[in-house]
Amino acid sequence: MSPAPKIEFPCPYYPIKVIGDSGEDFAALVLQIVQQHARLADGSRLQSRPSKNGRFQSLQIAIVATGSAQLKTLNEALRATGRVQMVL
Numbered sequence: 001m002s003p004a005p006k007i008e009f010p011c012p013y014y015p016i017k018v019i020g021d022s023g024e025d026f027a028a029l030v031l032q033i034v035q036q037h038a039r040l041a042d043g044s045r046l047q048s049r050p051s052k053n054g055r056f057q058s059l060q061i062a063i064v065a066t067g068s069a070q071l072k073t074l075n076e077a078l079r080a081t082g083r084v085q086m087v088l
Contacts, residue, residue: 010064014062014065015061016060016074017059017086018086019057019058019086019088020083020085020086021056022051026059027057029083030046030078030084036077037074038063038066040061041062041063044061044062046061047060
């Protein structure tokens with residue numbers, strides 16, 4: 001098995017996916033936190049998809065990633081909301 005490719009920073013278009021408890025303010029909350037820690041990639045827009053039963057919501061957006069420390073901090077901030085289940 002070959003090793004996973006390494007990400008070269010800065011990465012001008014780094015997609016992240018956030019899955020969490022659905023609610024009308026969930027997307028705004030996630031976007032606010034993301035913008036505190038990263039700049040949105042050029043042309044990136046928030047894409048939202050509800051789960052089959054509507055309990056969860058999946059959000060996808062691309063950021064300008066500057067390093068692994070930034071990604072770790074962003075992940076921790078999103079998880080600290082208590083509404084985010086997973087960050088990919």
